[in-house]
Amino acid sequence: MLLVGTGGQGQITLLQILSEAALIEEKEIKTSELHGLSQRGGSVEVHIRFGKEIYSPLISQGKADLVLGLEMQEALRAYPLASPKTTFLVNRQIVPIPLVKNLTEEEVLKNLKKISKNVILVPASEICKKELGKEVVAGIYLISLAAFKKLIPIKPASILKAVKKIIPSRYLKLNIDSFNLAAKLS
């Protein structure tokens, strides 16, 4: 699974939650992430591999089963790792890149569909803002949704357990609410 977005969308926390959830289920997992310069608002791509006999922390070209996009243009940018078998689960959100012509939602969607038939566009940021007052938990919402829709080999209950372990107590309720919202709407 490839998790993509822009710097500061909380990819590393999501990665920690997914890793912890895999550990709870005694599943093998390996991930790869980048720190430093690349986290300063640029494109961020983290790799997560679940399964038996995993060696490489990086996904090979064309081998991503799921691309989870926290931002639409970044989801499209992941195309070299995708194939017609890839599912795209994408937040319906464009974080504008300053001073250049950005792609529109329609352009991104049209191109994603050229890659794969399995494109699921979810207004996660919008839903989280409307229901919980906070966009930041859109990521938790989406990984929970991925678990409920069985797009990742992790049970929703394990995600919830991992959230409780990883998220600091003052933000915990908000994150659990976001998980529950995904449960309701999935």
Next chain:
Amino acid sequence: MLLNKPGKKIILLGNEAIVRGALEAGVQFVSTYPGTPASDIGDTFFRIGKSAGVYFEYSTNEKVALEAGVGASFSGLKTLVAMKDFGLNVCLDALGPFVYTGSKGPTVIIVADDPSCHSSAQWEEGTRAISYLTHIPTLEPADPQECKEFTKLAFQISERFKIPVMIRTTTRVAHQRAPVRISNIEYRISNKGRFVKDPRRFVTLPPRVMEMKKELLEKIEKIQTFSEHSKINQINRFPKSISGTGIITSGIGYLYVKEALKDLNLNLPVLKLGFFYPLPEKKIKDFISRAPRQRGEARDESKALSDQKLKKVLIVEELEPYLEKEVERLAKEANCKLKITGKELISEVGELKPEIITLAIAKFANCKLKIENSLKIRNWKLKIPKRFPQLCPGCPYWFVFSAIKKAVDPEKVVFGGDIGCYMLFGLPPLKIQDFLSCMGSSLGIAHGVKKATDQKLITFIGDGTFFHAGIPALINTIYNKSNPLIIILDNGTTAMTGHQPHPGAPATPNGIRIENVVKGCGVKNLRVIDPINQKEFVAAVKEFLNKKEVSVIIARRPCVQIKR
């Protein structure tokens, strides 16, 4: 991190696994200078050091960090020093003699390379060259479990042979997360050592120093014998295989090789080297001169005739071809007909990736690679606008930038850049950076440009970088009389690498004020300005650009990310 349940698995980042390994080995003294992809090692000790009873410090730069470690080791403490690749260059002057004197308290040095320069503006460094240069024993782990085990092993080697040992990781090892099986943490009762005088051992003065070199090479020979028998250099048993074809690899390359062999459904013999220096030469010779045979089949020496030797070997290594050259040398003695392939198929530029290795192995072993539909997509040239890293909204550097734009015509001024968040001045939309090199260099280069030309010049340096390597260069501009305008960006933290404290940070109780250092060096044109006061800032820039002596503006406004 401090969980003491031997046998349990916990998720660790490669860097955290190194910390865990050091704790399990009973480390007492840790010093570091931050730098991605090594920063998490220091940051973890910063968080847990006290409760783990370990002395920890962020030193002013890597050279000082290593020297502190040398002192602790000479005093008998178990010591760990961590840094990124460029840091090893900064402390190289101290490393050479330390390998000669050897360690007293076991000492491990962690150095993290960043192939593909994900977080390194400067150059794509492969520090393995320094293993040869200094003769420091070097291990290369591939995953978090190995990060932990190799760290413990490195302490053992250091203890046994009285020599510092280096562990070299790369971004994809240091920032790889996986479950790691933990063991007991060994808590030390005290961190107090004792310096016992022993000048024969600790003083590298000629003529003794030449004896020391001899003694070092003798040590390395013994460590090589150790390496020959070490389990971290492993040969996957020779399978029934495409006859006479093998692979030698190390570090992250090994993981991609295993992945590729699985994908291609190939079963080739693989030699994985955990030691980079000294290499287990006999083991390598044995590997390349052995005929492929079936599992369990007894080795028939008479069969080891040249026609049954390995016919070709692929060297899978990242960056420069050190292993390849070594294997070429060893093959001359062990198997002169061996065909050795490496950089021919695997580029010396950029990090390895699984698909690169799969393709290389497929070519090398002449097997067909299923070309998937996705390849068509890959070749499909899509125009997605580039998302460059950005200064954060509200970053104090935006105000500095805006004042500069108001004060001067950027076309008529040369702009020096240095290492930190402000190197983003070089990217759009800002684009005021005409040279950029290594930490502290903006001042040194600025001086050279000013001496060589009559052009106006403004150069930027962060507060962290000023303490790290800027001060000697500032002194040089004064001593050798040049007049750049130096703007010290004082945001109170080492922001780029994760907000580590530094000697001038306001939160540091014994903090050193930058203006006192600058004044103390004799700079007269000095102003401390909050860049939000644009008028004052613009006026100072205009005034100082016309001065005959060096001028300094300290732009002081805290990083927006620091919580106060």
